[in-house]
Amino acid sequence: MQNPDVEVPVSENAHAADQEEGDELRRVRFPTVFAVARRANGVKDQTVIELRELCRTFVVQRGREEIVTRALGPITLSIADLQFVGILGRSGSGKTTLLRLIAGLVQPTAGDVLVDGQRVRGPGPDRAVVFQQSALYPWRTVEANVRLGLELSRLAKKGTADEIVHRLLDLVGLGDFGGYYPNQLSGGMQQRVGLARALAVSPRHLLMDEPFGSVDAILRRELGAELLRIWELDRRTVVFITHSVEEALTLSDRVIVLKDGLVADDVTINLPRPRDPEAISDDPAFLQLRRSLLTTL
Ligand SMILES: Nc1ncnc2c1ncn2[C@@H]1O[C@H](COP(=O)(O)OP(=O)(O)O)[C@@H](O)[C@H]1O
Numbered sequence: 060m061q062n063p064d065v066e067v068p069v070s071e072n073a074h075a076a077d078q079e080e081g082d083e084l085r086r087v088r089f090p091t092v093f094a095v096a097r098r099a100n101g102v103k104d105q106t107v108i109e110l111r112e113l114c115r116t117f118v119v120q121r122g123r124e125e126i127v128t129r130a131l132g133p134i135t136l137s138i139a140d141l142q143f144v145g146i147l148g149r150s151g152s153g154k155t156t157l158l159r160l161i162a163g164l165v166q167p168t169a170g171d172v173l174v175d176g177q178r179v180r181g182p183g184p185d186r187a188v189v190f191q192q193s194a195l196y197p198w199r200t201v202e203a204n205v206r207l208g209l210e211l212s213r214l215a216k217k218g219t220a221d222e223i224v225h226r227l228l229d230l231v232g233l234g235d236f237g238g239y240y241p242n243q244l245s246g247g248m249q250q251r252v253g254l255a256r257a258l259a260v261s262p263r264h265l266l267m268d269e270p271f272g273s274v275d276a277i278l279r280r281e282l283g284a285e286l287l288r289i290w291e292l293d294r295r296t297v298v299f300i301t302h303s304v305e306e307a308l309t310l311s312d313r314v315i316v317l318k319d320g321l322v323a324d325d326v327t328i329n330l331p332r333p334r335d336p337e338a339i340s341d342d343p344a345f346l347q348l349r350r351s352l353l354t355t356l
C-alpha cells in the first residue's frame with residue numbers, strides 16, 4: 060500500500076546526480092530513502108531470508124574413525140524485511156554455522172537457504188558479514204579498508220566512493236581516523252571500521268557474528284547503542300549472533316534461541332523503539348523476557 064505521507068525523492072535526485080548510475084548505486088547513496096520507500100510500499104513483512112529444513116553436518120576424521128557432528132538443523136524459519144533478528148545460543152549451539160550458511164560461506168548438507176527468493180549458492184554483495192574479529196587489512200588505512208568492498212564490486216566511481224567512505228566513517232564516529240592504520244586503533248574502533256566496511260556496499264542484509272564479543276562489557280554496550288542508532292537511520296535486515304541474553308534483547312525485534320543446532324525458542328520483542336540500552340534494562344518487560352530466555356538457554 061502506498062503511504063502518501065512518505066516522500067520518496069529517489070528518481071529525481073539520483074537522475075540529476077548521474078544518469079549512468081544504476082539502481083544499486085542510488086541505493087548506496089540514498090540508503091535510508093530506499094528503506095523508507097520499501098516500508099512505505101508495505102514491504103516490511105515480506106520474507107527476505109528463508110530457511111527450509113536446513114541441515115549442516117560436519118565429518119571429522121579421528122584416526123581411522125569418522126565422527127559425524129550435526130552442527131545445525133533441521134531448521135525451518137522465515138525472516139522478514141528490515142527486521143533486526145537476534146540469534147541467541149550457548150557456545151557450540153550452531154550459531155556461526157547458521158550465519159555462514161546464510162552468507163553462502165558453507166553449503167547445506169540438506170535443505171535450502173533462500174535470500175530474496177533465490178537459493179544461496181555462495182557469498183554475494185547483498186549480504187555483508189561482520190565477524191567477531193574485524194579482519195581488517197593491516198597494510199591499508201582505515202579509509203582504504205572501508206573502500207575495499209566498493210573497489211571490488213566496482214560499485215562506485217572514485218569521487219562517489221570517497222563520499223560514501225567519509226559518510227560512513229562519520230556515521231561510526233571515526234571521521235578523524237581515516238588515515239590511521241588498524242594497529243593504531245583500539246579493538247572497539249576496529250570493530251567500527253568493520254561495520255563501516257560492511258555498510259559501504261550497502262548490503263540489503265547485514266550478518267553479524269558476535270561482532271562485539273571481543274571487547275569489554277561497557278564498550279560492548281556502547282557499540283550496541285551505536286549500532287541501534289545507525290540501524291534506525293538506515294534500516295536493513297540484520298541477523299545478529301550473540302550469546303548474551305541482554306544484548307539480544309536490547310537490539311532485536313525477534314530473538315531466536317538455538318540449542319544443540321535446533322530452534323528452542325522464537326520470541327517477538329515488542330519493547331519500544333528507539334531504544335536506550337541503559338534505560339531499557341530496567342523495564343519490567345525486559346526483565347521478564349530475560350528470565351524466560353535464560354531458562355530456555
Ligand atoms: N568446520 C567444522 N568442522 C567440524 N565441526 C564443526 C565445524 N564447524 C562447526 N563445527 C561443530 O558444529 C557445532 C556448532 O558450531 P558453531 O556453529 O561454531 O557454534 P557456535 O557459533 O554457536 O559456537 C560445534 O559442535 C562445532 O564443533
Ligand SMILES: [Mg+2]
Pocket residue numbers: 154155156
Ligand atoms: Mg560462533
